[in-house]
Amino acid sequence: MSISLFDLGLVAAVYVFVILVIAVSELLRKRLNLGAYTTRRAIHLLAGDAILSIPFFSNVVYPLLLPIGMGLMTGLSLATRKESFLTQTMVDEKRYSRVHAYGPVFYIISIGVLLLAFWSQKPIVMAATMIMAWGDGAASAITPSLRKRHVHPFSDKSLEGSTMMFVFAFLGALVSYLIATSTGIIYASYGSVMMLCALGAFVGTVAEALTLGPIRPFDNFTVPFASALVLYLATPFAL
DSSP states (O other): OOOOHHHHHHHHHHHHHHHHHHHHHHHHHHHTTOOHHHHHHHHHHHHGGGGGGGGGOSSTHHHHHHHHHHHHHHHHHHHHTOOOHHHHHHOOTTTSOTTGGGHHHHHHHHHHHHHHHHGGGHHHHHHHHHIIIIIIHHHHHHGGGOSOOOBOTTSSOBHHHHHHHHHHHHHHHHHHHHHHHHTTSOOOOHHHHHHHHHHHHHHHHHHHHHOOGGGGGGHHHHHHHHHHHHHHHHHHHHO
């Protein structure tokens, strides 16, 4: 494989975007006295958008440099317990357990796994990541501010949170498929796209609601992997 300067430039641009998201979140955290929970949700929502760049990469090796590099930086920061802008912005030790604090690392690992498993079907990688980024991110960010919540009978998660999760997961998947069709990596009717987005969002929402007890910190695995699997199974029938 010959080295592509365009791909390397795109990798650098995505790194700049993600680091800017984290840096701006840290700046706002300090200026506005925000909690790490708030900035963690903002990063969850925005950093995942970088996955929308993958239709422009020529080989999976290049986008894999992103989760590998970000995963190493984040993992080392958390493991060494050093006060870096990464840990200050993304780790809320008052709210999360030690395992849950590693959520950003799980988030990054899941993107790497999706890239390797579904590179030949890039829209699935994009949609599953955006379902996790927008769906889970928006639900966690918005739901706590609601005055009334109807809690599920089997957990402390709420119907309102699951509804929010589904709506934003659907929108995230829709953006992914619209970009995929506009760049020509797939050809699909509007109806097929809507069906796939709704199905992926629904399964992701159910996976998030059922990620309870000892596996609760691992929703960054269960949500995208469940969504990706159902999209993979449904794609031959929809497209």
